[in-house]
Amino acid sequence: xxxxxxxxxxxGERVAIPAADVESVVELEGLTPVPRSTRHVAGxxxxxxxxxTVIDCFASLELGRAADRQVREAVVVEADGxxxxxxxxxxxxxxxxxxxxxxxxxxxxxxxxxxxxxxxEAEGDLLLLxxxxxxxxxxxxxxx
Amino acid sequence: xxxxxxxxxxxxxxxxxxxxxxxxAWEAAPGDRARLDEIFRFVHTVKGNCxxxxxxxxxSLSHAAEDVLAEVRAGRRAADQKLVNxxxxxxxxxxxxxxxxxxxxxxxxxxxxxxxxxxxxxxxGPAQVEAALGxxxxxxxNLRSIRLSVDLLDRMMSGVSDMVLAxxxxxxxxxxxxxxxxxxxxxxxxxxxxxxxxxxxxxxxxQRIENLFLSLPRMVRDLSAELGKQVALEVxxxxxxxxxxxxxxxxxxxxHIVRNAIDHGIEAPAEREKAKKPAAGILRVSARQSGNxxxxxxxxxxxxxxxxxxxxxxxxxxxxxAEQAERLSPAQRNALIFEAGLSTARExxxxxxxxxxxxxxxxxxxxxxxxxxxxSRLGNGLRLTLRVPLTLTIIPALTVSVGGQNYAIPRSAIxxxxxxxGNSVRIENLGGSAIASIRDKRVPLIALxxxxxxxxxxxxxxxxxxxxxxxxxxxxxxxxxxxxxxxELVVKPAAPAVMATGLYAxxxxxxxxxxxxxxxxxxxxxxxxxxxxxxxxxxxxxxxxSASSAAxxxxxxxxxxxxxxxxxxxRLAVVERIEDVSVDAIQESAGRMRVALDxxxxxxxxxxxxxxxxxxxxxxxTDGASEIAYGFREVIDIVALTDEVQPAKGPGEVCGxxxxxxxxxxxxxxxxxxxxxxxxAADPAERPVCALPAGDSWMxxxxxxxxxxxxxxxVREGEAEAGEADVLIASAEGDVPQIGSGKVLRIRARxxxxxxxxxxxxxxxxAALLTALSQSAAKRKKA
Numbered sequence: 001x002x003x004x005x006x007x008x009x010x011x012g013e014r015v016a017i018p019a020a021d022v023e024s025v026v027e028l029e030g031l032t033p034v035p036r037s038t039r040h041v042a043g044x045x046x047x048x049x050x051x052x053t054v055i056d057c058f059a060s061l062e063l064g065r066a067a068d069r070q071v072r073e074a075v076v077v078e079a080d081g082x083x084x085x086x087x088x089x090x091x092x093x094x095x096x097x098x099x100x101x102x103x104x105x106x107x108x109x110x111x112x113x114x115x116x117x118x119x120x121e122a123e124g125d126l127l128l129l130x131x132x133x134x135x136x137x138x139x140x141x142x143x144x
Numbered sequence: 145x146x147x148x149x150x151x152x153x154x155x156x157x158x159x160x161x162x163x164x165x166x167x168x169a170w171e172a173a174p175g176d177r178a179r180l181d182e183i184f185r186f187v188h189t190v191k192g193n194c195x196x197x198x199x200x201x202x203x204s205l206s207h208a209a210e211d212v213l214a215e216v217r218a219g220r221r222a223a224d225q226k227l228v229n230x231x232x233x234x235x236x237x238x239x240x241x242x243x244x245x246x247x248x249x250x251x252x253x254x255x256x257x258x259x260x261x262x263x264x265x266x267x268x269g270p271a272q273v274e275a276a277l278g279x280x281x282x283x284x285x286n287l288r289s290i291r292l293s294v295d296l297l298d299r300m301m302s303g304v305s306d307m308v309l310a311x312x313x314x315x316x317x318x319x320x321x322x323x324x325x326x327x328x329x330x331x332x333x334x335x336x337x338x339x340x341x342x343x344x345x346x347x348x349x350x351q352r353i354e355n356l357f358l359s360l361p362r363m364v365r366d367l368s369a370e371l372g373k374q375v376a377l378e379v380x381x382x383x384x385x386x387x388x389x390x391x392x393x394x395x396x397x398x399x400h401i402v403r404n405a406i407d408h409g410i411e412a413p414a415e416r417e418k419a420k421k422p423a424a425g426i427l428r429v430s431a432r433q434s435g436n437x438x439x440x441x442x443x444x445x446x447x448x449x450x451x452x453x454x455x456x457x458x459x460x461x462x463x464x465x466a467e468q469a470e471r472l473s474p475a476q477r478n479a480l481i482f483e484a485g486l487s488t489a490r491e492x493x494x495x496x497x498x499x500x501x502x503x504x505x506x507x508x509x510x511x512x513x514x515x516x517x518x519x520s521r522l523g524n525g526l527r528l529t530l531r532v533p534l535t536l537t538i539i540p541a542l543t544v545s546v547g548g549q550n551y552a553i554p555r556s557a558i559x560x561x562x563x564x565x566g567n568s569v570r571i572e573n574l575g576g577s578a579i580a581s582i583r584d585k586r587v588p589l590i591a592l593x594x595x596x597x598x599x600x601x602x603x604x605x606x607x608x609x610x611x612x613x614x615x616x617x618x619x620x621x622x623x624x625x626x627x628x629x630x631x632e633l634v635v636k637p638a639a640p641a642v643m644a645t646g647l648y649a650x651x652x653x654x655x656x657x658x659x660x661x662x663x664x665x666x667x668x669x670x671x672x673x674x675x676x677x678x679x680x681x682x683x684x685x686x687x688x689x690s691a692s693s694a695a696x697x698x699x700x701x702x703x704x705x706x707x708x709x710x711x712x713x714x715r716l717a718v719v720e721r722i723e724d725v726s727v728d729a730i731q732e733s734a735g736r737m738r739v740a741l742d743x744x745x746x747x748x749x750x751x752x753x754x755x756x757x758x759x760x761x762x763x764x765x766t767d768g769a770s771e772i773a774y775g776f777r778e779v780i781d782i783v784a785l786t787d788e789v790q791p792a793k794g795p796g797e798v799c800g801x802x803x804x805x806x807x808x809x810x811x812x813x814x815x816x817x818x819x820x821x822x823x824x825a826a827d828p829a830e831r832p833v834c835a836l837p838a839g840d841s842w843m844x845x846x847x848x849x850x851x852x853x854x855x856x857x858x859v860r861e862g863e864a865e866a867g868e869a870d871v872l873i874a875s876a877e878g879d880v881p882q883i884g885s886g887k888v889l890r891i892r893a894r895x896x897x898x899x900x901x902x903x904x905x906x907x908x909x910x911a912a913l914l915t916a917l918s919q920s921a922a923k924r925k926k927a
Contacts, residue, residue, distance in 0.1 A: 032549065032659045035596035036645045036671075044642075044651055044659035051651040051659045053639035082639040138641065 009089040016127040023076040040138035052085040061111030077132045095122045174223035184213040208260040209234045230262040305634040354382030367406045374424035381431035397505040409446030443527040449520035451477035478518045482506045541633045544624040547598030557665040559611040580621040590672040591623045612665045699785040705777045714812040720764040747821035751775040772821045835869035854917040871920045876904045
């Protein structure tokens with residue numbers, strides 16, 4: 001069964017997310033911070049009269065904070081009826097993968113272990129398949 | 145009710161339309177079981193519905209048809225042509241009646257009977273009941289309602305929301321552009337249209353909460369019957385309107401709470417009597433709108449939550465450690481009912497199941513942005529309040545900014561906007577927290593910048609203050625950097641991670657298209673309350689700086705704990721003294737408690753739910769002339785009443801609630817207490833006297849309490865020295881007591897009078913007795 005995956009660069013790593021999860025890839029302009037929210041909520045941003053909750057994937061992976069940039073590349077996904085924008089380093093490509101998802105065989109660093117669903121093979125490389133919902137939930141969800 | 149009738153009509157008509165095909169098919173093949181079932185279901189539904197609406201004609205028709213069809217289904221009768229015709233005729237008549245119900249026309253009722261008779265086996269009347277099939281299938285005119293899917297309404301609503309956004313942006317661009325009167329006029333018109341449209345569509349989604357309450361009476365009846373309890377249900381506020389989606393979200397939690405109240409809250413009649421409560425428990429379900437929230441209260445007068453038991457169980461189940469349990473406040477203890485797997489009910493019943501309830505209830509309510517409040521009085525009942533937002537997606541709001549970022553505040557919570565610079569405002573910084581004195585009002589001041597943890601960009605005297613009254617809370621002042629504009633904002637629920645802060649009610653887009661957070665005034669207050677040292681606030685609100693208190697006189701009051709453990713206050717001026725009395729001195733007679741003190745008998749209040757063992761501590765309250773006693777548990781403190789008193793709903797022992805040391809305290813109503821307890825307890829010498837014959841045990845034991853209750857002092861024949869009696873009571877046959885010359889009331893034992901001249905009163909005619917007694921008493925007062 002062939003599936004489409006979006007390949008992107010996240011905190012320096014090349015990873016894949018299921019293309020079906022992705023609503024669009026956008027460049028975010030302007031960010032309204034949400035004081036007192038958890039660290040991985042970078043703020044709010046507007047997209048075509050919708051309010052996106054912007055997720056700082058660095059923080060979600062417990063790797064610190066994303067570098068402050070003027071224009072942020074982000075992947076829009078939906079969770080529980082709310083639209084989210086996941087800030088990524090860059091979006092590379094959409095690829096078709098033929099192989100099944102394999103379990104992760106190596107030991108991953110803290111945040112990565114939480115969001116990794118498995119590994120897939122794409123264009124000859126082995127990539128981590130990321131669970132976007134886990135990225136959105138952030139580190140707090142694991143503790144609960 | 146009108147709405148419901150409309151719904152009934154629409155539903156019946158829909159069913160009729162759907163049924164028309166079935167009818168034809170059934171006529172062709174009367175043996176077809178599936179068609180028969182379909183038609184049976186229809187008449188059954190109609191019958192059920194019209195029993196509810198009191199539509200006797202429809203009911204008798206559908207009932208008759210149902211009976212016959214039931215016989216056919218049971219195989220006791222064959223569906224022959226005659227029967228089919230008769231049933232179809234009845235269905236046609238149902239259609240006509242429903243149509244008439246809608247248009248208000250009359251349909252002759254003469255031949256209803258005939259139609260019904262035609263159904264019966266033996267009927268051999270004229271064959272004129274041939275079904276006019278055309279009548280049933282004919283499309284009715286005057287359709288006044290249609291049914292829409294909620295999805296479509298949602299799409300309309302979001303379309304309108306987008307329209308409002310677009311209009312807002314257009315408005316901004318028009319302001320920036322050169323003025324053109326013609327364009328502006330056109331824009332105004334568009335604006336007005338959009339506003340009207342929005343109103344209409346908003347209303348389509350609103351539903352009276354009545355729809356939610358309708359199922360309660362039946363549920364309460366069934367449950368209480370099953371459990372052998374007596375429950376009186378009181379429902380109030382059914383006309384409150386709520387988004388229909390919201391109603392659906394509340395349905396399950398509400399059902400669960402009501403079940404819990406009957407199952408675990410209200411005791412069995414025997415237990416209630418032991419606790420001196422009426423055998424029937426009261427369950428009160430009410431709804432009201434408060435600002436941008438809907439409050440749904442479910443209150444029972446059952447046993448309440450046993451906090452100790454809960455804590456023990458929580459510790460036993462490992463939810464809490466013993467040390468944690470020690471530190472819990474009473475409110476936190478009660479909140480343990482929301483912990484999964486905790487149920488204090490001794491036996492697990494089939495009704496509420498196994499403690500899976502309240503945690504799910506809370507989760508469901510919180511998911512729609514609501515809160516569940518618990519208020520429990522052990523032994524006296526439990527009140528659960530669901531606060532749910534209207535989430536009517538468009539709300540009027542005020543935009544403000546702090547630290548360079550804009551926020552919106554729902555306008556419904558705003559009392560007033562004040563400039564700090566004005567002379568009428570003074571800010572006092574005391575013990576790390578701030579109090580704003582605005583004219584003669586003193587309110588806690590919360591700096592939004594502190595709450596949000598951002599840097600304020602305005603100096604303290606450049607700030608603006610907004611007086612906020614959050615739903616169900618107290619007024620406070622919120623300091624912001626700048627106040628911008630009133631705007632209509634399209635509010636969308638924010639993502640869970642944002643809501644988790646407890647500070648925001650949603651997100652919205654400003655008319656320049658940038659996102660704005662909508663502040664939740666109660667959340668901000670709650671958050672600030674945690675951040676400030678609670679003790680400091682207590683001290684500050686209880687004893688405000690003397691410099692500014694001159695403008696307002698503080699009323700000293702005594703704060704105490706009632707026998708039930710509630711905190712109440714009574715104005716110091718009405719308290720004569722505090723005394724300990726032995727419970728032996730307390731008597732309950734004629735439905736009133738009285739206490740013997742210094743050779744006098746005072747009415748005793750505050751002990752409606754029983755007195756403790758040993759001694760009772762009482763206030764002696766005075767109104768200058770009379771005294772009453774009020775039992776309580778302990779004195780807490782003498783405090784100053786500075787805050788405004790929120791009046792109670794109706795007259796009662798408590799006249800309102802006020803804030804003392806930041807906590808809500810009920811204020812006793814001395815007027816009500818004296819009014820209620822003094823009547824019939826006036827100085828014995830002042831009371832009218834009623835003489836009873838000596839040695840009549842019925843009079844002594846049964847009549848006497850009624851007479852005393854009516855305000856009389858009772859003397860017996862032998863105690864003639866008691867003075868002249870105002871009323872003399874004698875049996876119809878016996879002698880008049882030989883005391884004085886008051887009015888004579890003769891009491892007879894038989895119900896019928898013995899003749900026209902017999903002016904005696906039947907002994908169990910309470911009304912006549914009381915009338916006679918009160919007339920005599922009134923005569924005396926005039927004299």
